[in-house]
Each structure stands twice: as C-alpha cells, then as structure tokens.
Amino acid sequence: GEDVEQSLFLSVREGDSSVINCTYTDSSSTYLYWYKQEPGAGLQLLTYIFSNMDMKQDQRLTVLLNKKDKHLSLRIADTQTGDSAIYFCAESISSASKIIFGSGTRLSIRP
Amino acid sequence: DAMVIQNPRYQVTQFGKPVTLSCSQTLNHNVMYWYQQKSSQAPKLLFHYYDKDFNNEADTPDNFQSRRPNTSFCFLDIRSPGLGDAAMYLCATAPGRTAEQYFGPGTRLTVT
Numbered sequence: 001g002e003d004v005e006q007s008l009f010l011s012v013r014e015g016d017s018s019v020i021n022c023t024y025t026d027s028s029s030t031y032l033y034w035y036k037q038e039p040g041a042g043l044q045l046l047t048y049i050f051s052n053m054d055m056k057q058d059q060r061l062t063v064l065l066n067k068k069d070k071h072l073s074l075r076i077a078d079t080q081t082g083d084s085a086i087y088f089c090a091e092s093i094s095s096a097s098k099i100i101f102g103s104g105t106r107l108s109i110r111p
Numbered sequence: 112d113a114m115v116i117q118n119p120r121y122q123v124t125q126f127g128k129p130v131t132l133s134c135s136q137t138l139n140h141n142v143m144y145w146y147q148q149k150s151s152q153a154p155k156l157l158f159h160y161y162d163k164d165f166n167n168e169a170d171t172p173d174n175f176q177s178r179r180p181n182t183s184f185c186f187l188d189i190r191s192p193g194l195g196d197a198a199m200y201l202c203a204t205a206p207g208r209t210a211e212q213y214f215g216p217g218t219r220l221t222v223t
C-alpha cells in the first residue's frame with residue numbers, strides 16, 4: 001500500500017546541519033515534496049524533486065533522493081531558530097491522483 | 112500576491128450545529144482540496160475537486176460535504192459536528208492532481 005514514514009523528532013544545535021529522513025513505498029511516484037508547518041499555520045511548500053533527479057539544492061536546503069531505496073532526505077544547512085517547525089515529506093500517487101503525507105518530523109533547535 | 116485564503120481562521124460551533132468553512136484562491140488552479148488535521152498528525156485528505164469533478168475519499172464521513180460553485184471558491188460543510196470533528200481544516204490548491212499543493216493558513220474548528 002501507500003505509506004510515507006518519517007522519524008517523529010529531531011533536535012539539533014543552532015548553526016549545525018539538520019537532516020530529516022523519509023521513506024516511501026510507491027515506486028511510481030513522480031514528485032516528492034517537503035513541506036514546513038509552523039505552529040497554528042498551514043503547510044508551506046519548501047521544495048520538491050522530480051523522481052528522475054538525485055539531488056536538488058535551493059539555498060540552505062538540499063534534497064537527496066535514492067530511488068532504489070525509496071529514501072528521501074532534507075538537509076538544512078546552518079540551522080536557525082526560525083527553522084523550528086514540523087517538516088512533512090509527501091509523495092505524489094499518480095494512480096490515486098493525490099499526494100500522501102508522512103506523519104511529520106518535529107525539528108527543535110537548541111542553543 | 113496570488114494566494115489561498117481561508118475564512119474564518121477560528122470557528123467555534125456547538126455540538127450538532129451545522130457549520131461552513133470557506134476557501135478561496137487567486138491562483139486559478141484546477142484542483143482544490145480539503146484536509147482535516149488533528150494535533151501533531153499528518154493532514155488527512157477528505158475530498159478534492161478537479162474543476163467541477165468531485166472526488167470523495169472512501170473513509171470521509173457522510174457528515175462532511177463540499178461545494179465548489181466556481182473556480183475560485185470551495186466550501187466545507189459539516190452537517191452535524193461532533194466533538195471528534197474539532198481539528199484544523201486546511202484547504203489547498205494545485206495546478207494538477209499530482210502537482211505541488213499550495214495551502215491556506217487553515218481554520219481551527221472548536222466544537223463545544
């Protein structure tokens with residue numbers, strides 16, 4: 001079936017890199033997404049990667065895709081307090097015409 | 112700026128009293144979605160419209176209905192809210208069914 005899994009929590013020191021990992025099951029996914037949700041707010045699309053790409057970089061964000069292992073990661077360089085949020089991984093499911101979200105990883109920043 | 116707008120941001124309703132949440136978009140996207148999100152959980156898709164074509168998720172309760180009178184607006188009607196329906200309701204739009212989705216800020220529903 002369709003499933004997206006993420007670890008629930010990650011704590012990093014301010015200034016370090018954060019790496020949030022995700023695994024998915026649908027090998028036919030065309031796009032994979034990372035969303036950020038701050039408390040009481042909607043989901044903000046951070047970045048996405050097409051399934052035929054291995055890597056995408058956008059300023060402090062690097063997305064790595066290992067299609068063979070169905071593993072997606074989001075690296076945030078120089079993590080700041082404003083990066084504290086829940087990060088959702090999501091995959092597009094072509095056959096069902098929708099996207100499936102993981103349960104979210106809560107990123108907390110310590111001084 | 113093009114965006115997804117949800118009104119109201121906070122809604123309080125009584126147990127069993129019908130309530131309508133609204134969503135509008137200036138992105139001119141074909142697809143509009145309604146999600147329910149409970150605390151610290153992933154958003155759960157309730158239904159979506161592709162233009163006027165309505166698509167209900169199999170496990171969406173009958174208590175939830177939706178209307179899309181035109182491209183810009185979409186409404187979520189909860190006919191008889193129960194305490195378990197208290198949640199954040201998120202509207203999203205997309206240019207296609209598996210394309211990136213753009214979310215509104217959400218409406219937090221409280222049922223008393």
